[in-house]
Amino acid sequence: MITPLPRSRRSLLSALGLAGFLLLWELALRSALLPGSLVPLPSSIPGVLAAEISDGIWLEVVTASLSHYSVGVLLGSLLGIAVGVAAALLPVFDALHAWLARLLRPIPPLAWIPFAIIWFGIKPSAAAFIISIGVFWINYFASYSAVRSVDPGFDEVAQAFGQGRFLARLTKVSLPAAAPGILGGLRAGLGQGWMTVVAAELFGIPGIGQRMMEASSLLATDIVVVYMLTIAGLYAVFDFLFMRLQRRLLRWQP
């Protein structure tokens, strides 16, 4: 049997693991086990970050990426939830779109880049579009299966208490009952969004991705790492805030 560690001990070990990794990395470079052209020195990162911030570049690209990200995630989530819930509740709509969804689903978001450029140009809206596609599918499937697996007994209760009409059932049964699944999809979409941000900016739309491309073409790996960590940090902040919201919305769960 696996006995879980106490929480404080677990955190301590996690911190030690991370510090150990950074230390090994630093030592490997300093002892010339690794060539310095491949990866930067970890100890150089804070200085590079400070320089990026004081030049105003960091804030500029982060703001740009954040705006692509927010619009893409918001659009993808809203549409994904709306279509997923509608498909789960309306059999005719479900049947009508089933094959279309099966056809479009396997196409990776990045495969839409040509169309994004044709439709939107090299503009922030093109990046937001690419981001929204990945987020859409995650939310679509999460909402669809969450609504489909709602206990039909709840619908009977709604009907027995005069709440059997579509709108009443939607707001009083389907959405609240499916909320855990829908929120799970939203959270996964928040993560997926960051994964597409960089790729969506690679073709020239200003943002973190473009800055990373520039840096890597100059072999400035330290700058690349600064923005990798920036994305990790932003993701952590968003995920933390969302988890708090999720916990509040689902406080009725045992």
Add this chain to the structure above:
Amino acid sequence: MTASPTTPPPVLKARGVRLGFAGTTVLEGVDLDLHPREFVAVVGASGVGKSTLLRALAGLFAPQAGTIEIPKGQGDDTRAWSMVFQAPRLFPWRRVRGNVELGLEGLALSRAERRRRALEPLTLVGLEDYAERWPHTLSGGQQQRVGIARALAVRPRVLFMDEPFSALDAITRRRLQQELVDLRRRTEAAIVFVTHDIEEAVLLADRIMVLGGQAPGTPAGVVATREIPLPLEARRDHPDFADHLQAIEQHIRGGP
């Protein structure tokens, strides 16, 4: 036909009800006149169609034939009928009070009236202090009491109860049966109560409708209807209690 002034019209009238699924008939020939404040228990072997009949009477299941009428209640702040289910089926995302308010939503009630109307039945079932609790923090018996409060809140003329105590432990079941006896004095509702527990039926009902198979391979029907003219107080101790019990058992086994 018009009712005479002394006998008020039935609150539920069913004629020639036939029920089934996909071409096969399970139950047929059900007639029922349910009178105001009357308590009718429906008993029968499992699979005979008791719960389906209850759903059909409530309009949650379409009969293959026959008519079912529940005249509309008075005023727009009540509902003609409501139901207590076998499992409490409370909405876990609503607090206890929110669950009891469910049937009141959409009626002509202000928010404050709705709150008050929800607290009334919660007080009746002794759970007024639990109004702000989440359902999962309640015991099974308490949850079923909330289910009963939810059904009473709409002041139904007909209350359908589908084996409401069968999922509870013996002690809780007994306590809730007694509470239901007490509740009947404080509500106007007539009750149709489905149970597989004959003793429970004899304990609670004014009249018992026994469903059973007429011949192998044919649909079930009403094999007997029996009045239980015993006082509700201490029925179990009444000398005739055992006779009624035995008679119903015999009907279910297919005896005379």
